[in-house]
Amino acid sequence: MDKHRHSIQSYCLIRDRTITVNGQRYLDVEPTAALLDFLKTAYRQLDIDYPKFHKMDGLSKAIFIAVELIARESGPYNDDTALVFSNYSSSYLADSRHAMDIFNGTHPMASPATFVYTLPNIAMGEISIRHQLHSENVFFIFDSYLPEFLVPYGTAMLDDGKTSGILSGWTEVTDTRCDVFLYHIGKTGGMPHTIEHLKRLYQG
Amino acid sequence: MKAAVFIAGDHLITPLGLGSAANFGRILAGDVAIQPIEDTDLSDHRIHAARIDENVWLDNIHHPQRYTRLEQLIILALQAMIDAYRIPVDHSTLVVLSTTKGNITLLHRSQTAIPAERVFLPVMADALQHYFGFENRFITLSNACISGSLAISVARQLLQHNDKYQQAIVIGGDEISRFIVSGFDAFQALADEPCRPFDRDRKGLNLGEAIAAVYLSKTPTIGAINIMGIGSYNDANHISGPSRTGEGLYRSIREAMRQAGDPALDFISAHGTATAYNDEMEAIALQRCGLTAVPVHSLKGYYGHTLGASGLLETVLGIQSLKHDQLIPSMGYAQQGTNHALNIITPENQGTERNTTLGTFLKTASGFGGCNIATVFQKI
Known part of the structure; x- marks a missing residue:
């Protein structure tokens, strides 16, 4: 099962309040920091000017940062780089915010700016715009990070010639938990795109 | 293969x-x-x-x-x-x-x-x-x-x-x-x-x-429908509005048709949500693909937008259309409403345009996040 035709070109892990890129520490803040404060600190450290970032929900922000950091290692991405993401709670952060908006006792009022993020694939739209990816996107909802599914799925896409590269992984972001593990799969690079290897990288 | x-x-x-x-x-x-x-x-x-x-x-x-x-x-x-x-x-x-x-x-x-x-x-x-x-x-x-x-x-x-x-x-x-x-x-x-x-x-x-x-x-049974080609591309343009050029849908249709071997289409089952921007975008994508003469309908005028079911619902009814060799009119349509004219199926014109047999159709869909998909289905 460990034979592989494709490689992990680079990867990013955002776990709790720590960010690592290819195993190297990028940012580490106190574990008690609020999610959005942590993500804002990470954005500032990127030193880019992208005002759209501030409109995003927490899920999109975390994914945006991870994909930006991966691009610095193995980008720019080819235009056809496919996006195959997964998580457990879909867009729960935005869902609960929208629910608060509309069931707020005194002034129930839905906000389009919140509602649009109540779909998990919006984050894939955000990074498609940022990196100009005209590609296939699919957002799976699983119990946990499932390389046993994602590795053969990504391999099949590459073998079928659907795409020359894939950004794939696990993107679970809630108020209490931030667990984002994204990686760039392509033809070159030293790390094998295998279930076993990805399990090790995900352990951190 | x-x-x-x-x-x-x-x-x-x-x-x-x-x-x-x-x-x-x-x-x-x-x-x-x-x-x-x-x-x-x-x-x-x-x-x-x-x-x-x-x-x-x-x-x-x-x-x-x-x-x-x-x-x-x-x-x-x-x-x-x-x-x-x-x-x-x-x-x-x-x-x-x-x-x-x-x-x-x-x-x-x-x-x-x-x-x-x-x-x-x-x-x-x-x-x-x-x-x-x-x-x-x-x-x-x-x-x-x-x-x-x-x-x-x-x-x-x-x-x-x-x-x-x-x-x-x-x-x-x-x-x-x-x-x-x-x-x-x-x-x-x-x-x-x-x-x-x-x-x-x-x-x-x-x-x-x-x-x-x-x-x-994987087994072709009698009356089965072959999935001939699928293309899916993001617009990379806007998270809640369709592309002005229909880019992602255009690429999706081109890819689905390429995989299918560019068959003649008997009809198109469009996404057709009836919002101003969506329908205009679809007309642009179809025009860019050279498909404006193909009979087209949206089924949203019957069922509304059924969200996560819509692509499947409209595919299933498209297959019924193939099996009965009968086009489904686009409910709610009266006058051209997009810059590029489309060949919208109506109760009046479907009689004259009705094929003796229907063999192949294209199903498209587009969504928030800039996603698009096109699929070609064919009778075997």
């Missing part, structure tokens, strides 16, 4: 009835599921929507109190599929579930018998799996309004690359809730009348409910 994958069966639960043939008959008779609804659970004002009256059908489920309304409807459809096509629930069968919001009503409605965790899609999928005892865990995806069509694509790829799976059920469903109505209202996307896809005076969309399923097989 990858193995072909066929649609060997299907099922629908909609406000117009149970089963694909019954629904096809109803819409050819001009019946429309969209109605004015005054229900304070959904909205403080009257809306036009197409809602399933579940009281007619929710009888034959074991322990119904253990399942949400949406789960019960999905169970009914899965049971009908398993019974009709004798689908084994063993390791050889894959189930792909498509939904945008699943049990989102659990976020704001106290259903004491249902654990709150079922708002999370993996928990809902497990409950459905265990009801039937399927050996494989469901593969669930949530990809906005292209979810249903994308689920067919995902299931096809899994069948082609995995010898373990011999067949798949692809099932999609969503229900209308205050959560969804308020959001589309905030976007001012809802029409206060039955929607009019591609029409000059269209005012927006209606929400609808449906459970739609297809049975995919």
Whole structure:
């Protein structure tokens, strides 16, 4: 099962309040920091000017940062780089915010700016715009990070010639938990795109 | 050469009835599921929507109190599929579930018998799996309004690359809730009348409910439909508005047609939500693909926008159209409403344009997040 035709070109892990890129520490803040404060600190450290970032929900922000950091290692991405993401709670952060908006006792009022993020694939739209990816996107909802599914799925896409590269992984972001593990799969690079290897990288 | 994958069966639960043939008959008779609804659970004002009256059908489920309304409807459809096509629930069968919001009503409605965790899609999928005892865990995806069509694509790829799976059920469903109505209202996307896809005076969309399923097989049975080509590309343009150039849809159609060997199309089943921007974008993409002369319909004028079910619902009805060699008129259309004229199917012109046989159609869908998909289906 460990034979592989494709490689992990680079990867990013955002776990709790720590960010690592290819195993190297990028940012580490106190574990008690609020999610959005942590993500804002990470954005500032990127030193880019992208005002759209501030409109995003927490899920999109975390994914945006991870994909930006991966691009610095193995980008720019080819235009056809496919996006195959997964998580457990879909867009729960935005869902609960929208629910608060509309069931707020005194002034129930839905906000389009919140509602649009109540779909998990919006984050894939955000990074498609940022990196100009005209590609296939699919957002799976699983119990946990499932390389046993994602590795053969990504391999099949590459073998079928659907795409020359894939950004794939696990993107679970809630108020209490931030667990984002994204990686760039392509033809070159030293790390094998295998279930076993990805399990090790995900352990951190 | 990858193995072909066929649609060997299907099922629908909609406000117009149970089963694909019954629904096809109803819409050819001009019946429309969209109605004015005054229900304070959904909205403080009257809306036009197409809602399933579940009281007619929710009888034959074991322990119904253990399942949400949406789960019960999905169970009914899965049971009908398993019974009709004798689908084994063993390791050889894959189930792909498509939904945008699943049990989102659990976020704001106290259903004491249902654990709150079922708002999370993996928990809902497990409950459905265990009801039937399927050996494989469901593969669930949530990809906005292209979810249903994308689920067919995902299931096809899994069948082609995995010898373990011999067949798949692809099932999609969503229900209308205050959560969804308020959001589309905030976007001012809802029409206060039955929607009019591609029409000059269209005012927006209606929400609808449906459970739609297809049975995919690697074996070509009599009457099966071949999935000839699929393309799916993001616009990379805007998260809540369609591309002005129809770029992602254009690329999706081109790729689906290339894979299919550029067949002549007998009709196109468009997304056609009846919002100003969506329909215009689709007309631009079809014009760029040189497909404006092909007869085209949107079925949203009958069923509204059924979200995670829509790609599947409209595919199933397109297949009915192929099987009966009869085009379905685009309900709600009267006058050209896009800059590029399209050959919209109407009750008046479908008589003259009716083929003696229909063989091939294109299904398209587009959604929030800039996603698009196009699929070519053909009779074998």
